[in-house]
Amino acid sequence: xxxxSLHQVHKRYPTGTEALSGVSFSIEPGEFVxxxxxxxxxxxxxxxxxxxxxxxxxxxxxxxGRNLAALSRSSVPYLRRNIGAIFQDFRLLPDRTVFENVAxxxxxxxxxxxxxxxxxxNTLYDLSIDRYAQAFPSMxxxxxxxxxxxxxxxxxxxxxxxxxxxxxxxxWELSNDIVRLFDDLNAKGTTVIMAxxxxxxxxxxxxxxxxxxxxxxxxxxxxxxxSDDETEEGVDEEPEEVPPIIQPLDITAALRNLHTPxxxxxxxxxxxxxxxxxxx
Amino acid sequence: MSxxxxxxxRRFLHALGEGFKGLFVAPGQTLACILSLAIxxxxxxxxxxxxDLAVSMLDxxxxxxxxxxxxxxxxxxxxxxxxxxxxxxxxxxLAVKYLTADQDRALNxxxxxxxxxxxxxxxxxxxxxxxxxxxxxxxxxLQVIEDLSKFLKTLEEVDIVAEPPVGxxxxxxxxxxxxxxxxxxxxxxxxxxxxxxFFVVGTLARTMDSRLEEMAILKLLGATDLHLKAxxxxxxxxxxxxxxxxxxxxxxxxxxxxNGYIVATLGLMRPIPFNQPLVFTLAAIGGVLVGILAASIxxxxxxx
Numbered sequence: 001x002x003x004x005s006l007h008q009v010h011k012r013y014p015t016g017t018e019a020l021s022g023v024s025f026s027i028e029p030g031e032f033v034x035x036x037x038x039x040x041x042x043x044x045x046x047x048x049x050x051x052x053x054x055x056x057x058x059x060x061x062x063x064x065g066r067n068l069a070a071l072s073r074s075s076v077p078y079l080r081r082n083i084g085a086i087f088q089d090f091r092l093l094p095d096r097t098v099f100e101n102v103a104x105x106x107x108x109x110x111x112x113x114x115x116x117x118x119x120x121x122n123t124l125y126d127l128s129i130d131r132y133a134q135a136f137p138s139m140x141x142x143x144x145x146x147x148x149x150x151x152x153x154x155x156x157x158x159x160x161x162x163x164x165x166x167x168x169x170x171x172w173e174l175s176n177d178i179v180r181l182f183d184d185l186n187a188k189g190t191t192v193i194m195a196x197x198x199x200x201x202x203x204x205x206x207x208x209x210x211x212x213x214x215x216x217x218x219x220x221x222x223x224x225x226x227s228d229d230e231t232e233e234g235v236d237e238e239p240e241e242v243p244p245i246i247q248p249l250d251i252t253a254a255l256r257n258l259h260t261p262x263x264x265x266x267x268x269x270x271x272x273x274x275x276x277x278x279x280x
Numbered sequence: 281m282s283x284x285x286x287x288x289x290r291r292f293l294h295a296l297g298e299g300f301k302g303l304f305v306a307p308g309q310t311l312a313c314i315l316s317l318a319i320x321x322x323x324x325x326x327x328x329x330x331x332d333l334a335v336s337m338l339d340x341x342x343x344x345x346x347x348x349x350x351x352x353x354x355x356x357x358x359x360x361x362x363x364x365x366x367x368x369x370x371x372x373x374l375a376v377k378y379l380t381a382d383q384d385r386a387l388n389x390x391x392x393x394x395x396x397x398x399x400x401x402x403x404x405x406x407x408x409x410x411x412x413x414x415x416x417x418x419x420x421x422l423q424v425i426e427d428l429s430k431f432l433k434t435l436e437e438v439d440i441v442a443e444p445p446v447g448x449x450x451x452x453x454x455x456x457x458x459x460x461x462x463x464x465x466x467x468x469x470x471x472x473x474x475x476x477x478f479f480v481v482g483t484l485a486r487t488m489d490s491r492l493e494e495m496a497i498l499k500l501l502g503a504t505d506l507h508l509k510a511x512x513x514x515x516x517x518x519x520x521x522x523x524x525x526x527x528x529x530x531x532x533x534x535x536x537x538x539n540g541y542i543v544a545t546l547g548l549m550r551p552i553p554f555n556q557p558l559v560f561t562l563a564a565i566g567g568v569l570v571g572i573l574a575a576s577i578x579x580x581x582x583x584x
Contacts, residue, residue, distance in 0.1 A: 051500065074504070077499070077502045077503060077504045077507075078502065079502075080499075080500060080501065080502040081501070081502030085500045085501075091493065091496075091497055093493065093494055093497070104494070104497065104498065104501070105497075105498065105501035105502065105503075107290075107291070107294045108291075108498065108501060108502055108503045108504075108507055109287070110286075110287030110288065110290045110291045111287075111290070112290065152497075152501075156501060156502070
């Protein structure tokens with residue numbers, strides 16, 4: 001049974017913006033999938049649908065075999081406890097220490113202080129940020145803050161990680177580290193869905209990629225690992241010119257090839273995962 | 281102990297800690313809320329207690345309708361017995377009691393403050409034998425008393441008739457006015473509490489505003505509405521309880537001090553009523569209700 005399954009999903013915002021149009025795909029447990037596409041493509045909306053922050057206007061979104069449209073309000077928190085959500089802006093609490101930031105969700109589970117301490121300490125150690133346990137987020141670099149945000153998600157032992165542009169605020173090296181981290185988690189069995197428009201990362205980590213544009217899923221492909229250099233995943237230094245593994249995609253041509261494309265609005269405004277509006 | 285109980289207890293303890301932390305998000309505002317509640321609560325208790333005393337005293341004045349008939353010294357006991365029988369036969373007369381001169385003197389002493397009595401030379405307080413006529417307090421008509429008074433004055437054995445309470449009807453009317461005043465004071469105090477309720481809502485909303493980001497994160501991590509609301513309810517209840525119980529304590533202190541003063545200085549034997557268990561129970565219930573109501577309104581407005 002797929003972990004995530006979308007069938008002809010449409011999402012139209014009250015403003016009239018069609019954020020997703022007839023999107024269908026499924027993701028099996030243990031997969032690592034990139035969601036890619038330009039700003040306003042619908043990546044954030046798709047993640048919001050999976051987090052039940054939005055409801056599809058049409059079509060079915062199935063997560064862990066359950067149709068999210070039919071899910072009762074009281075069941076949503078329990079669904080979310082199986083999902084680790086990670087955002088571009090980290091969303092850390094500035095007045096709490098790293099330890100407290102990571103532990104914040106564990107109180108929901110009603111764990112004992114000892115269990116919380118153990119879980120948080122282990123997670124911080126796994127992510128190599130255990131020495132910052134008593135530091136405040138403002139004392140950390142962007143990469144370290146993102147690791148704290150990842151730790152906060154991982155400490156809940158989620159079956160699925162949804163990461164929305166988690167490397168958007170990081171430089172190349174740190175981005176590389178973060179994706180490597182996701183890759184390690186994926187190797188341990190966690191399903192990862194990561195939204196990014198960073199082509200360098202897509203090239204460095206050839207994984208199944210869902211390419212969105214203006215709400216349409218225009219490509220769903222599994223790039224092959226081609227060069228010898230890429231047998232060991234990730235790169236240590238930012239390439240000056242990264243040879244694209246994904247063939248440069250002519251978006252216009254791709255849209256032309258769709259069977260019956262509905263007329264696209266001239267300008268789309270899509271609510272991002274943070275609730276802000278993103279102009280395409 | 282069962283696992284759900286243990287996890288539930290841990291969650292409650294965590295919410296308790298978060299609720300107490302919330303009190304310090306805007307400490308000045310929290311303190312102002314507690315003080316306002318204390319003032320409103322103490323005003324409510326004081327207005328009800330003082331009005332109770334006033335009403336009961338006025339009520340007593342009108343209910344204990346008595347006429348004292350002072351007899352001439354030479355009147356014999358046989359004549360007194362005949363007179364008593366005649367008076368007992370009158371309508372509405374409940375009882376007729378003979379007072380010796382010493383008993384009358386003792387009653388006069390009781391009416392004066394003790395320090396004045398102590399400073400007076402022995403035997404200086406007058407006493408005269410008399411008849412004390414008591415009427416049925418519930419049914420007596422003032423006209424009946426006045427008629428009896430006129431009749432007694434015509435008798436040879438009678439020296440002086442202490443006039444029945446003049447304007448008893450006015451006193452009764454005053455008691456009624458005070459009772460209405462008591463109700464109005466209670467309504468005003470309740471309205472004041474209602475106003476303060478929104479002050480408490482403001483404090484809770486401020487706490488929520490400071491925790492909006494945290495609550496949004498908690499929701500994404502799988503927090504239920506109860507998880508998010510529980511600290512707010514605890515904060516509201518703590519504020520309500522602290523405020524109203526402090527109000528009850530302030531009222532108790534003021535009433536105790538006032539009682540001490542009126543007993544020592546005025547020689548009044550009837551203290552201001554203060555039903556401690558009732559007042560503190562009502563303060564606790566009121567505090568919890570104020571907290572729950574304020575938290576419900578705040579969470580309706582602000583919960584993400």
